[in-house]
Structures are given as C-alpha cells and as structure tokens.
Amino acid sequence: MDPNLINALATNCGCILILDLPIGTTFGIDINCWNTDTKFKGIKLIPPGLHFIFTNSNDSHGNSSFRSGFFHWFESKDIQIKQWCKNSEVLLDNELSHEEALKYKSNILSFDQDLAPYPYDSFKKWTSLTNYITKDILNKLNSKIISSCPDYTTKKFISSKKGTIKELVTTQNNDNEHNSYKSINLPKIQPDNDIKNIDDLLNIKPEYTISYTTIPKRLLYPKNSNPSDITKHNLDTSYTLQSLIIPQENEDNLKLGHELLGEIQFSFICFIYGHHFESFDQWKKLVLLLCNSETAIRSIRYTNLYIGLISVLYYHIQEIPADFFIDIIEDPSQNFLINTLNRLFNSISLPSLSDEDEGRKKLVNRAKNFKNYLRKNGYHFKSSKFVDDEYPVVIKTF
Known part of the structure; x- marks a missing residue:
C-alpha cells in the first residue's frame, strides 16, 4: 500500500484492541474472518463508518461454538477496546474500568505490531452491502450483542463456493444431522416445567434483542x-x-x-x-x-x-x-x-x-x-x- 495512503488512513481511521482473545479463535470484521494466532490484538486502519465485528471460539478438534458479534459506527480516530469474557465467550467493553481504558488508548501505538490492517480490498463490497444502514437505523435496531443463541439448538453449517461458512438452519438437539453439514454437539435440553416460552428457555437479555x-x-x-x-x-x-x-x-x-x-x-x-x-x-x-x-x-x-x-x-x-x-x-x-x-x-x-x-x-x-x-x-x-x-x-x- 502507498505510504502516503497509509499515513492518511492512520490519521483518520479507527482501530479495535482485543484483550485476552484465545489463540485459534475465529475473529472477523465485516465480510472477513480469520483464526487468530499468538500476536493478534485487533484491527487497525478501520475506515470511518459502520462495521460488524464477530467472534466464535474453536476447540482442539476444530468444532466451533456459537457466534457473537456487534455493530459499531467508527468515527475518525475512534479507538474501541474489547475484552474477551471467558465465561460467556463474547467480547465485552464493561470489563475494564474507565482508567484502564484510557491507559490502553493513550498507549495504543505500543500495540501497533500486533494489530492487523483492515483488508481494504473488501471494503467496496462491504459498503455495497450496508449503504442503506444509517446511524438512525443502527440506533433503532441495534442490540449490543448479536448472538446465534446456542443454548437450545444444534447448529447446521454449509460452506459456500467462496469457502465462507454460512449458518443455514437451527434444529432441535434430537434432529438427525446430515453428513453434508458440519454440526456442533451441544447438551440436550432437559424437560423443565418452569419454562413457559422460548424467552425463558433462552434467558434472552435486553442487550441481545434486535428491535x-x-x-x-x-x-x-x-x-x-x-x-x-x-x-x-x-x-x-x-x-x-x-x-x-x-x-x-x-x-x-x-x-x-x-x-x-x-x-x-x-x-x-x-x-x-x-x-x-x-x-x-x-x-x-x-x-x-x-x-x-x-x-x-x-x-x-x-x-x-x-x-x-x-x-x-x-x-x-x-x-x-x-x-x-x-x-x-x-x-x-x-x-x-x-x-x-x-x-x-x-x-x-x-x-x-x-x-x-x-x-x-x-x-x-x-x-x-x-x-x-x-x-x-x-x-x-x-x-x-x-x-x-x-x-x-x-x-x-x-
């Protein structure tokens, strides 16, 4: 990339710093995703505007857990700090105190070697997929966390011709899995007389709700x-x-x-x-x-x-x-x-x-x-x- 362009991007673009993300976690931004390695700490040179950040952990056998993500409208020079929560397996921003967050932001350049540059070759496609989503629409719809809710279902996945894993269907745990799908084995649901509706079963919190x-x-x-x-x-x-x-x-x-x-x-x-x-x-x-x-x-x-x-x-x-x-x-x-x-x-x-x-x-x-x-x-x-x-x-x- 042209050094002058890099300098211009560094002046106006944002970044996201990820703390405590386990090695081998699937991390994605917009339409791109990777499995992380030892040095990965986030993404830099993120262009201003709407972006979608998502993660899911993977076990030693390559099986994926549920996916979670969030939208954020990056402003010029915006620095976001997220911390991986081991218990819930989602990225959170309320794990850090205000003082700790300020400390990380003031020393963001020390993480530069561990921040991957935003993949600009896919940015045009991303803007084509999101050009009607305004700040007002984002504020109206947005939940803090977009989650595939793994608590009650087994997930089926299919690979597209481009190699991107796409989730198609959620089925009850006792469904028969077809060999053409990659499935995740989850605990079966035990009968519970106290469950009145699906919200009780999922224990859905307001931050997971899309309006x-x-x-x-x-x-x-x-x-x-x-x-x-x-x-x-x-x-x-x-x-x-x-x-x-x-x-x-x-x-x-x-x-x-x-x-x-x-x-x-x-x-x-x-x-x-x-x-x-x-x-x-x-x-x-x-x-x-x-x-x-x-x-x-x-x-x-x-x-x-x-x-x-x-x-x-x-x-x-x-x-x-x-x-x-x-x-x-x-x-x-x-x-x-x-x-x-x-x-x-x-x-x-x-x-x-x-x-x-x-x-x-x-x-x-x-x-x-x-x-x-x-x-x-x-x-x-x-x-x-x-x-x-x-x-x-x-x-x-x-």
Whole structure:
C-alpha cells in the first residue's frame, strides 16, 4: 500500500484492541474472518463508518461454538477496546474500568505490531452491502450483542463456493444431522416445567434483542372492506407495506421506504455473518412483503424504493449459493427467492400509466438486467406466480 495512503488512513481511521482473545479463535470484521494466532490484538486502519465485528471460539478438534458479534459506527480516530469474557465467550467493553481504558488508548501505538490492517480490498463490497444502514437505523435496531443463541439448538453449517461458512438452519438437539453439514454437539435440553416460552428457555437479555419492525402476521386492509377487498389486499400487500412506511418531514420520494432497505441489509448481515437465524426470518418477511406489493411496485411514488431493493438483492445474491433456499426448506421443487423475485419481475413488467417516467424506465431496465444476471448464475424462473402453499385465502360472499 502507498505510504502516503497509509499515513492518511492512520490519521483518520479507527482501530479495535482485543484483550485476552484465545489463540485459534475465529475473529472477523465485516465480510472477513480469520483464526487468530499468538500476536493478534485487533484491527487497525478501520475506515470511518459502520462495521460488524464477530467472534466464535474453536476447540482442539476444530468444532466451533456459537457466534457473537456487534455493530459499531467508527468515527475518525475512534479507538474501541474489547475484552474477551471467558465465561460467556463474547467480547465485552464493561470489563475494564474507565482508567484502564484510557491507559490502553493513550498507549495504543505500543500495540501497533500486533494489530492487523483492515483488508481494504473488501471494503467496496462491504459498503455495497450496508449503504442503506444509517446511524438512525443502527440506533433503532441495534442490540449490543448479536448472538446465534446456542443454548437450545444444534447448529447446521454449509460452506459456500467462496469457502465462507454460512449458518443455514437451527434444529432441535434430537434432529438427525446430515453428513453434508458440519454440526456442533451441544447438551440436550432437559424437560423443565418452569419454562413457559422460548424467552425463558433462552434467558434472552435486553442487550441481545434486535428491535426489528413488526410485520403483521395477518395482512392489513382498510376498515369496512368487503370480502372482495380483503381478497385483493391478500393478493397485493401494498396496503400493509404503506402502513410500515412513515414519511419523514420534508422527505421526498427519493428516500421513501429507505429505512426498510436498511433493515433488510442489517438483518442479512446478522444472519450471514452473525449466524442469527431470527434475522433471516425478518429478512425473508421484508423481501416477501415488498415483492408482493404490486400496486406499490407500479406506483411512481415507490419507484426509487424498488430500484434500491433490486440493488440490495443483487449484492445479497452474490453472498449465497444458488440452492441456498432449497436447502433451508428441504424441498427441491420450491425455492423461496425464485418465486418471490418472479412476482417482483412480473409486477414490474406489467403496463403502467407511469411507463414514460424516466425513473420507471430505469426500474424496468434494472429488473431485466437483474433477471438476466440470475439466469446466468443458475436461477431458473417459471411462469407460475405463486407457490401452492402461498396462495392467499380467497373470501367468498354467499
């Protein structure tokens, strides 16, 4: 790297100092991860902005424990100090006194040889995966710790074509593990009559909770809707979508709904790199809601929202194998993403009164290019608009 660039980065960038991290621990920042060696003490030259730091310990046989991580918005010259907690196997910042933290920060240069430089060759991809996550969105969603919650499940993992371990499914301990997955053996759950719900079982603390947008279990529709209207709003989820998009004061259509795109990106990072299965569920709900909102898709008001959605999904697709969703639902005849995107493409291709609008033309062109890209990369689309078990309930009047 150019020495002048290094000096510029050293002046403006941040670093994270990790104390007491065991040798052989998996440590990652953003989309990169490594197994640590004896001298590793953290990362330096971290560019300002959003970053995701994660860890999981490994035993002598190479088996991984649960993964935990956290988001942090690095400011210029920001120095973060985290200490490994042996009991909980997470990185914490409340283990040090204020005086101890100041001492480490004032002597940070003494650790320079033990700090690995941030991998800038992956920074462009990271920003593409997180460009809609603002500070406001981070503050709204963020829990202090993103954890894959190992207490009650056995984890299944799969390696992608890029060699990155991706967690796909959590199953109960008594499930049969397939040979194609690398599993972690965890203690089986003992019956406990005092357990009332999953939160009791997991003993989830507030700092582990992500404040995701609540997606209604039943699709919304206006008051006094007749059966025909209810059927319409089950087929087209635009009314539910619009109820979740609250326009900010003086906000124009260019940024309308961008907070949902930021939440989609946040949940994707938590699942793919944080192994947080509940985040996959949220990601799936939001993508399904947006792609089923035909009226919104065809409305000029939401054109930029859907241009942004296609861009977000384009970068997500590059991080997951083509058969990713088939593996999850374990039914090779169905694929959630293909069927969902098929609805999106069908709605965009329908004639609209705004077809001559430049933004609309851009959306149509972006959708065609994205669909062609998917086909070249193993995604095969059918003409069917709905998967059998996803047809909405049709209400009839007698």
